[in-house]
Amino acid sequence: MPQTFMTAKRRSLFPFLLAAALVSPLPAGAAAVSVKIDNFTFNPPELTIAPGDTVTWTNGDDIPHTVVGVDKSFKSKPLDSDDKFSFTFKEPGQYDYFCSIHPHMTGKIIVRTP
């Protein structure tokens, strides 16, 4: 195959490939949602998702935080600046969580079948 053709084809496929890369790790229908940690707060502090959705927390502070379920069903390592932690919520329910280093930081994930 001539080099020029490859380049052209790759370029035209690029937007599709990018989109595929973002959704491909998830089963059909599951969504990826994010929670940002800034200024010692979980943002948004309360989030409603569907079973199978994956939540990713990112620490934007220059101090470490953790993400720990009150029922201990999930627990991150200490997240240094820009570190991420992901968890897939399979079962419906209400999941209260907090930072075990700064326990005044609390958040809530509500998993509900749409």
Added chain:
Amino acid sequence: MTHDETELGGVSRRGALECMLWAGSAVVWTVSGGVPSSISLAKAATLAEQKPFSFLQLSDSHVGFDKPANPDALGTLREAVARIKSLPTQPSFFIHTGDITHLSKDSQFDDADQVLKELNAPIFYVPGEHDIVDEEPGKAYLARYGKGTKGAGWRSFDENGVHFIGCVNVVDLKAGGLGNLGEAQLAWLADDLRGLSSSTPIVVFAHIPLWTVYPEWGWGTQDSAQALELLKRFGSVTVLNGHIHQVMQKVEGAVTFHTARSTAFPQPAPGTAPSPGPMKTPPGALRTYLGVTELNFVRGGEPLAIVDSALAS
């Protein structure tokens, strides 16, 4: 300067505290029969000459911290140690009120130990919440500093007639809560104090303040009132904490509460910033916000002098 608190020895408590906070200067506190008063540095120097023993408090070294507020926390700990070594009289021992490391990593504990061993004197530690974020919380900390302690690392010891109590209030923290001593430690404390005469001077040290500084930022201990209830029969109680990376003092009856500076980075005064995160200081000013606390005991007059000194003035 406000003078809404009792004038003692010419400087109001509030006034002296402001000097410590804003000028970064050394201010000396004495406690005589449980009543605190500030004294001049000249008098403090005289007292220093007669003192039978002194100890020094280090806090919040956060070894491993490398963010803009202080890119080299190990370096400023090294500076603090060098300054202590240059004191004319070396403290008999040290207490470290926690957050030795930033992330409880073995390499961070190693680096801290490497620098602190230069002090050549015993160091009594209590953990901060940053020291117990390893996989099995507190395992690395207790392996290094847990000898002679109970539970999560609490302990007591006697030195020159003073009873020292190191408390741990950073484990089993509950969502939405503050620092926590817990039932087991409170029971141990009650037992530990039982045989002591009420005239025994007491020093309690712990990481998170044992008084409510600012609950919105988690700066307090939810069951500290139970500990203070056990201590209220004593004529002289000094409570030394860290965690908030700034000097603060409060006097309540016979109890003097004091927090020490960090050797790593300052944190904002309560409510003056969106969060208690590391505070960036003007260029060249960092060392005026960092420091250590020296405590002197003088027999006879039985005063306890608390001297906060910054790494630079």
